[in-house]
Amino acid sequence: MIGGPIYDRVALIGLGHIASSMFWAMKRRGLVGHVSGYARSDETRETARRIGLCDTVCDSLEDAVTGADLIVLAVPVGAMGPVAEAIAPYLKSGATVTDVGSVKKDVIAKVAPHIPDNVHFIPGHPMAGTEHSGPESGFATLFDNRWCLLVPLEGSDPEALEQLRRFWEGLGAHVDEMDADHHDLVLAVVSHTPHLIAYTMVGVADDLRRVTENEVIKYSATGFRDFTRIAASDPTMWRDVFLTNKEATLEILGRFTEELFALQRAIRKGDGAHLHDYFTRTRAIRRGIIEAGQDTEAPDFGRVKVER
Amino acid sequence: MIGGPIYDRVALIGLGHIASSMFWAMKRRGLVGHVSGYARSDETRETARRIGLCDTVCDSLEDAVTGADLIVLAVPVGAMGPVAEAIAPYLKSGATVTDVGSVKKDVIAKVAPHIPDNVHFIPGHPMAGTEHSGPESGFATLFDNRWCLLVPLEGSDPEALEQLRRFWEGLGAHVDEMDADHHDLVLAVVSHTPHLIAYTMVGVADDLRRVTENEVIKYSATGFRDFTRIAASDPTMWRDVFLTNKEATLEILGRFTEELFALQRAIRKGDGAHLHDYFTRTRAIRRGIIEAGQDTEAPDFGRVKVER
Ligand SMILES: NC(=O)c1ccc[n+]([C@@H]2O[C@H](COP(=O)([O-])OP(=O)(O)OC[C@H]3O[C@@H](n4cnc5c(N)ncnc54)[C@H](OP(=O)(O)O)[C@@H]3O)[C@@H](O)[C@H]2O)c1
Ligand SMILES: NC(=O)c1ccc[n+]([C@@H]2O[C@H](COP(=O)([O-])OP(=O)(O)OC[C@H]3O[C@@H](n4cnc5c(N)ncnc54)[C@H](OP(=O)(O)O)[C@@H]3O)[C@@H](O)[C@H]2O)c1
Incomplete structure (x- = not known):
């Protein structure tokens, strides 16, 4: 040194x-x-x-x-x-x-x-x-x-x-x-709310009677398994996060629910244009994250061995 | 052959x-x-x-x-x-x-x-x-x-x-x-709803005025970036999925919202025991997925180079 x-x-x-x-x-x-x-x-x-x-x-x-x-x-x-x-x-x-x-x-x-x-x-x-x-x-x-x-x-x-x-x-x-206020809001967006949502999705899958755990496990490569990684994090750490960053997490959860309801309504009404627009807009952030060196560009986070 | x-x-x-x-x-x-x-x-x-x-x-x-x-x-x-x-x-x-x-x-x-x-x-x-x-x-x-x-x-x-x-x-x-009915329900759980949720979370982050896109990108390794991978999938494919698997997706979304509201209430009321129990239960599924060879055990999907 x-x-x-x-x-x-x-x-x-x-x-x-x-x-x-x-x-x-x-x-x-x-x-x-x-x-x-x-x-x-x-x-x-x-x-x-x-x-x-x-x-x-x-x-x-x-x-x-x-x-x-x-x-x-x-x-x-x-x-x-x-x-x-x-x-x-x-x-x-x-x-x-x-x-x-x-x-x-x-x-x-x-x-x-x-x-x-x-x-x-x-x-x-x-x-x-x-x-x-x-x-x-x-x-x-x-x-x-x-x-x-x-x-x-x-x-x-x-x-x-x-x-x-x-x-x-x-x-x-x-x-x-x-500053601390802004920190807690930013973290509610990039970390705390995503974790809560992942825990919820895994909880829903775990709880259904009509789809077995075995099915959830076998077919998880279609998206679900990504959520299980986050939802495998330490329960004590995350309990404490939600108990202590209550205000910002609840604010972002409120925004999340609003948006989810809008998409849900679009599905119900068959509004394909709304869905397509929404799904197009969200791609740009991924590109930003890869360009900033904060994630890999390799398909599936590089989990798969790509071969031709 | x-x-x-x-x-x-x-x-x-x-x-x-x-x-x-x-x-x-x-x-x-x-x-x-x-x-x-x-x-x-x-x-x-x-x-x-x-x-x-x-x-x-x-x-x-x-x-x-x-x-x-x-x-x-x-x-x-x-x-x-x-x-x-x-x-x-x-x-x-x-x-x-x-x-x-x-x-x-x-x-x-x-x-x-x-x-x-x-x-x-x-x-x-x-x-x-x-x-x-x-x-x-x-x-x-x-x-x-x-x-x-x-x-x-x-x-x-x-x-x-x-x-x-x-x-x-x-x-x-x-x-x-x-059979087709069961297929569409299973997929709503393991794939379609997780995708919709990921799109929504990324949409929320993209939409906030108080947290900049630059912040979201820089600090995304705390959870958010996993959602952006899924939300980078093809918009046409996913529009069609939601338009055609409407019924099962809306059913699972309904269950998801119910569970999310229960967790939200636990956060609001400061019910740490409820949160801790929920976060503990969801770990078992991850273990099942890894044991079934459907995901890697390596931390962070193996994205990080682990070195001591
Ligand atoms: N993990 C992440 O992704 C991450 C990222 C950034 C920041 N953080 C923050 O970093 C901190 C530590 O997280 P971690 O992931 O390193 O956790 P961890 O691996 O679970 O380790 C926690 C440590 O704290 C000790 N501990 C737990 N409860 C305690 C108590 N009541 N009194 C005294 N010591 C106690 C534990 O001791 P025993 O082993 O003896 O029980 C253990 O050594 C947390 O505040 C977390 O929010 C975590
Ligand atoms: N991607 C996945 O993760 C995944 C997994 C399992 C199943 N699937 C299913 O597999 C199917 C294909 O998905 P993919 O990921 O291979 O999609 P993709 O990479 O986007 O390719 C879609 C192909 O379909 C063609 N196409 C699009 N719209 C068409 C139309 N209206 N008429 C005729 N051809 C059209 C496209 O032709 P151009 O290139 O000329 O536009 C392209 O060759 C979808 O039904 C999807 O639900 C996808």
Whole structure:
């Protein structure tokens, strides 16, 4: 690393999908000096020790955060407040606390009050992840070419912010800044509502008596299986997202239902022109996503082996 | 091919995604003798000639179907009836007509009346496809390990049915039989409703003023981009699907809306237990799909390069 590590000592609180990916990405580039980690359960801490996740796995929050320059809260959104409260007494003066939670307004409301005046709090959220969870699901390349949103608070220290930005860039991400309100609305559109809809569709299929689960599974390559990937994500993480980003999710769900009803009416009335127009308009966004390097152009996400 | 080709002469009507995949899959195994093809536009016929799609590309339906033992209708569902009417006078006695349309009741109603008594009509539907369309999008492996549904009519000739079954198995597929009503309901669940929902979600994102298209694109890896793949499918094909599988699609959409409202209410009321239970239940189906070899277990459909 040119100019030495970005942080000397980093503490990861929570050792799941995001924290473990951060660890491997830090090690790949020698981004930091020492990484300590803490997870709630004995099981996760043991797994972490076995696979070499973190330089030191600690059995208490106190041990993990003591002396750390950067503390990353990587637990479900609903656990952020209690964890912040529990670590507050052990935070080093001048340290930075950040988080990776999928919701920002609620996390700020729950965490900020516990952060001492001599510690920086800069919320964050990497726009990356897979449907897998837990300490063994992380990998170093998760953040490559993805975006990380930083959500500085009023009066955030510019140097601490700049350091955190360089850290995320070192992990492979591009960094943007945004305020918490806008973050939560954007995420309701690109992530939270799509997840709720996918869960719903899979739930409907699971619940029908007239179509068997076996049929759903066998014929899923016609579209359904894409929804099951998203709907296989961690239930606790997603429960917390919907409980804490209630307002924006309900707003976007309202818009979604409106549009769905309009299409439903077009189907009922046999309005082919309306359907064709709608289905044509939505193609442009896909092209944009591929051109921006945010998805593959290969058919079926490259799942199929294409051969002539 | 042990025992020689399954059909001597095959005619492909429509030279798009499905027909071109069938052609390359037939050639891979020497499944048939000669393949003739017809497409509506000069442009598609020229492309087909350029890339060697079909042994003979014909400029008229008459030339394409004359002498054929198997005629495959591979055009949008709404075009099946007119095409069947146009080819009827040229069909050879004892030939089999099949189709690959995504809807079965409507296709049967529109096609069957045109088929002469001395010709077999056995509807079919391969449960495979990607978001791409047109003559250049096909590939030989599309049907490998996927299912093809055959929908024999009352009094279908058992030998003709058996021959068509062997043909699809030769293309790489497993074959099931089903009646048209049940087919259309199953497809409404696994394919048609998921597509409508994906189109709707992408439409909502496209339409919002407060979240820019650029934001949607940059942050799409958080879930949204999966929906854009499905919503990039051919507008004409999907318009026809919804116009012709109206009843079953509206039924499943009704169920979907009910469930979505229940989840929406749980979010509004802060009922975390309801959300957590729902999100847990939907994971089992994903496991079933992976175990059945219908999707990859790799995170993110294998789009990401996983590295430690
Ligand atoms: N997964 C994604 O796609 C994604 C993307 C961006 C942001 N995020 C955000 O990242 C955060 C972590 O998600 P993840 O995917 O890494 O989750 P994960 O793989 O399920 O890991 C969660 C970690 O948090 C710990 N934990 C759970 N509940 C806790 C509690 N009440 N108190 C203390 N620790 C607790 C768990 O400990 P045990 O293992 O001991 O139970 C585990 O180590 C969440 O806020 C999520 O919103 C996730
Ligand atoms: N794509 C899938 O995922 C999938 C999966 C299973 C079943 N299917 C079904 O397979 C059939 C074909 O779909 P595809 O994906 O192969 O479509 P495609 O790639 O868009 O090709 C459609 C073909 O039909 C021709 N065509 C279109 N309208 C016509 C008309 N009015 N009269 C005569 N020919 C016409 C087109 O000719 P030009 O090129 O000259 O316009 C083109 O050759 C549809 O019934 C669809 O429901 C599709």
